[in-house]
Amino acid sequence: MKSWQKFINTLELTNDLEDLYHNMRKIFQREGWTQKDLEDPPHLPQDLIRLHLQFQPKMKKISDTLRDYGFDVELWEVNKYIMKKLSHIDDITPLE
Numbered sequence: 001m002k003s004w005q006k007f008i009n010t011l012e013l014t015n016d017l018e019d020l021y022h023n024m025r026k027i028f029q030r031e032g033w034t035q036k037d038l039e040d041p042p043h044l045p046q047d048l049i050r051l052h053l054q055f056q057p058k059m060k061k062i063s064d065t066l067r068d069y070g071f072d073v074e075l076w077e078v079n080k081y082i083m084k085k086l087s088h089i090d091d092i093t094p095l096e
Contacts, residue, residue, distance in 0.1 A: 004071040005081060013062045014085055020058065021086045024051050025093035034096050 001009075008014060027048045028038065063078045 002073075004066050004073050004078075007066065007069065007071065008062065008081070011065075013065060014082055017055070017058050017062070017082065018086060018089065020051055020054055022089050022093065024048060024055075025089055025095075027051070028095055029093055032096060037095075 027045060031043075031045065033041070059079060059082060062082065063073075063075050066073055066078065
């Protein structure tokens with residue numbers, strides 16, 4: 001594990017994102033969506049839009065925090081790591 005990844009885990013920087021993503025997955029389940037529906041949603045509920053608008057700024061805040069503490073890491077690498085970290089939520093909130 002890289003030092004910046006340990007930093008993210010130690011400070012639990014993804015906790016808010018994990019809660020947000022879990023809530024989004026519950027909305028997907030409520031709406032009866034499949035994994036394929038995520039590529040082209042049939043409609044966008046207001047509560048989902050509200051959560052989605054919070055997602056990117058939270059991702060950016062983690063990257064900004066890493067840079068503020070002197071970590072030289074690419075944004076795509078941070079995003080990839082975070083999305084992998086969030087993937088366990090897909091397992092506990094499966095879609096049809």
